[in-house]
Amino acid sequence: MSATAESASSGDDSALLRLRDLDVTYGRAVRAVRAVSIEVPHGAVVAVLGANGAGKTSLLRAVSGTLPLHGGTVDGGRITVEETALTGRDPAAAVRAGVVQVPEGRRVFAGLTVAENLRAGTLGLRGSGRAARISTALDRVFALFPVLADRRGQRAGLLSGGEQQMLAIGRALMAEPRLLLLDEPSLGLAPRMVSLIAEVITEINRQGVGVLLVEQNAATALRLARHAYVLDVGRVRLAGPAARLAATDEVRRLYLGEAPEAPESSEAAEAGDESASPAPDRPVRTLRRWRR
């Protein structure tokens, strides 16, 4: 494992999403993402971890084409979904390529009903058999989230935070994604709801949807993901199989909030990778720990 690893995955040619040397800036002053290379293989959940301001959301915005809406620009690098180049493309192009983002903070349409919110997710749907496909997608969402079926006529603003997160994910699924971009789905949710959302992410993935999961909740993310990347001030600091990352001293101490068992003997240091060792003056950025 290396901080400069180009990818946490095997690097095979069948990657669903491939980011190469991605740079994202806001204006002249903020370099939010720097030379980041990430892959999501077909059928995988891949996690991107990091503290506040590490660049996680900016990375997702670059992929979903929503960066300009926030004043940001892709300044360098390449984004491809299978054979489709998405670098600098708009959100409609990303949706056509099967990429749908669930933004942080849910952002459901509070004044619309649950059913209307779900239908809003189908606006970008093109191609034949649209009505039948919408009906199938609706059945699938209601099977994943029975509570949404029960509340289909209720205004979304009246749902709990967890239910709104379900609705936000459900709305994204209505667009028939091949790749779901999830930004902090566990944020602000009670532990029981975090577990439920985690189970649903696993099920969605089992149904064939690739997932790029951005989380500060490192324990949940590392449990769900096959591969993981740790971003630090816009750069990939660590990358590798999630289970292996979860076992390193650095991740356990800085991202899982665990006390180290042995003094400063990180796996990366053993591998001779000095850049992955924490600097002595670095503040410990303990992120929220996942509690069952």
Ligand SMILES: Nc1ncnc2c1ncn2[C@@H]1O[C@H](COP(=O)(O)OP(=O)(O)OP(=O)(O)O)[C@@H](O)[C@H]1O
């Ligand atoms: N719209 C914006 N305009 C200017 N700077 C921004 C904007 N959005 C993010 N930034 C800056 O870009 C950097 C990366 O932010 P980003 O939101 O991508 O990080 P993050 O890892 O998702 O953080 P968090 O977990 O707090 O959401 C930060 O320095 C942030 O202040």
